[in-house]
Amino acid sequence: MVKVFLTGTGLYTPPHSISNEELVRSFNDWVAQYNDQHKTDIEAGKLEPLQPSSVEFIEKASGIKSRYVMDKEGILDIKRMMPYLPERADGEPSLQCEMSVEAAKEALAQAGKTAADVDAVILACSNFQRPYPAVSVEVQAALGIEGFAYDMNVACSSATFGIQAAFNAIQAGSAKSVLVINPEICSGHLNFKDRDSHFIFGDACTAVLIESESVVTDSKGHFELLGTKLSTNYSNNIRNNFGFLNRCDERTEFSNDKLFRQSGRKVFKEVTPKVASLIQSHVHEQGVEMSDVARVWLHQANGNMNRLIAQKLFGKEVTDQQSPTILDTYANTSSAGSIIAFHKYKDDLNAGDFGVICSFGAGYSMGSVVVKRH
């Protein structure tokens, strides 16, 4: 086995933030307008009035207080309620390419490496803005990297699945230094008119540099990847039917199922125990005990869910030190979430400390990465 290190991380945070208060005000203005426009049918009992959203509910049920987005105005405009992201010409860099380059540059700088040192780029996220040419190949060109690149999608688990792909490529000898990038524009596929989910997501991009020991001159301070473990179980509880065949049925082309939807409560109940047992078994297989684990960087979907997972893992209520939270300000950024937490809360760990990066989401899919700080 070749030793593999995570040598750098990068984060691109979009320029605009929307608070729960702003989001709920706009949603409730839209609800009032809708109910007013459909007053006759509502009074005749032919139509149910829409219910307002609430800041208190959002914070209590999810822990989210605000989120960053690529466009704020379009989302809050009740005549629109989706981001305004104008299409660009073929010769211009795509939005996902721009965010990826920003995050990748920071990861490279942190690792003390340049594009010339990298030989593969994996773009791993929930939504790609086009099917081809692969956005990863555009990012590879924009950074000036030789070698190869590909896109992959495992929804919220894309980051850990991407890290495993990089780990395997290094073990197989097909690459020595791999950038794994997660450009998430979740606001593009979020139904801002849906009370159950309008508050859930935000936008961000993260990057990690994964390298073979043969190209790491000094491992001090870096995180060794001891191993990765993935798991998938089919479920329709988180689903989006958007795809290239939508245009082949005009009746349903733009229906709401072409956006994110979920049975949140079922997801909460079913996924929480699965994640705890995946991490427990993975840590054990690596010859480490949970009592030796200094920190878990969990997928950032729901604060209550993470509290329960961490409690189950450590056998007691945990501190922010042991399981840091970033979803309060970023919301759910899909695959980027656990990497944002890692990026922000990794530098204070001591040499010899163990940690676990874990993502989970649609599929269901789950990924665990056990790391040790050098």
Ligand code: CO8
């Ligand atoms: N304001 C006020 N009240 C509300 C609101 C609101 N906005 N929304 C719902 N309510 C009401 C409901 O009507 C219900 O009322 P009643 O009891 O009278 O029926 C009550 O509040 C409770 O509703 P829920 O049972 O739905 O509330 P929960 O406590 O379950 O909380 C959550 C909802 C926050 C969604 C929670 O279930 C949750 O977070 N679950 C986990 C979800 C999760 O982890 N999902 C991961 C998915 S992400 C993923 O995999 C990536 C996919 C791709 C992403 C990119 C696309 C954008």
